[in-house]
Amino acid sequence: MSTIPKKTLSAPAGKGMTSGETPDVCSFLGMLSVVSSARMRAVMRFVERIAQSDASILITGESGSGKELIARALHQYSSRNSKSWIDINCAALPDHLIESELFGFEKGAFSGADCQKQGMFELANQGTLFLDEIGELNLKSQSKLLRVLDGCPHYRLGGTRKITVDVRIVAATNADLESEVRLGKFRADLFHRLNQVRVTVPALRERPDDIGPLANLFLEQQNPQLTLSEEALEALECYSWPGNVRELRSLMARLAVMADDTEIALEDLPPEFQTVPEPSEPSPSHSLDKLEQEVIIHALEQADGRRNRAAEMLGISRRTLIRKLKLYGVNPGRPFTCGGMEVN
Ligand SMILES: Nc1ncnc2c1ncn2[C@@H]1O[C@H](COP(=O)(O)OP(=O)(O)OP(=O)(O)O)[C@@H](O)[C@H]1O
């Protein structure tokens, strides 16, 4: 069984990536990350471009897709990177604590306030404030937040001194804020204030070229001796990953604990990874798919059935080609067959 060679991790210190250079593994505020697929590299180039502005950024994407990583990259690429990075998870705090966390309080402001406390806005002055899970903020806190984002000074709870801050706001959510606005659960004005620039993090299933490098990163973090067999890797690439990168990370941690060999084989993966996806039936409604199949088959013919050569001609990785062959049910042995039908 062949194994996939692993790159030794080397995360550049300081800034994550530099323009034009997009290494696979980089580090943002200490968080190791893999940016390997063309989709994620494009996202990171966009992040690098917008990081210098003071516009508010709204990061959206499925749970576990890497929104926090993007938020950290935004801070690290910005000119505020030597100042504070403050994050607050709006979903983790009860409603009555949100305001005291954001704006701080004076001694005696409420029972239990036995000392003065600075709020997150003050702590983030000149830096970045990351409002995670912003969709969970209640309507009253939303209106207070909007006032401050609109440049109004704020007061600590129980305080009389006006506080003005210079803070760059980055917010993230996996909720559909547009429909929350339509349902009256999220203020439209706050939504527009936060959504000055939008970054959408693609789901892991939309960028399968990241799966192998991420799996290797997580495995290496657990145990540098472990490798994935090619079949195991192909199965990981064909899975839909509803929990995104977080699910992949957990699976690699589980596999590392259970491993009784240095190579993780297809049989070591949970049952949902053992089934090969049904080849899709080519039909007129799938004309783009059909076109892709024809291009792949043509490349295979030109390459005399050699998958490495065909992948090279198509400008895709060999693994991507193998995944597409499986998806379309193309048999790379001659004569080429597609979904069981011979192709001329
Ligand atoms: N590109 C990546 N490289 C390495 N690790 C990643 C990458 N993307 C995400 N992760 C890891 O996956 C996990 C989930 O990422 P993160 O917390 O950024 O997701 P999220 O979109 O904020 O999730 P949630 O919506 O649940 O808050 C973290 O452990 C993170 O370090």
Ligand SMILES: [Mg+2]
């Ligand atoms: Mg998050």
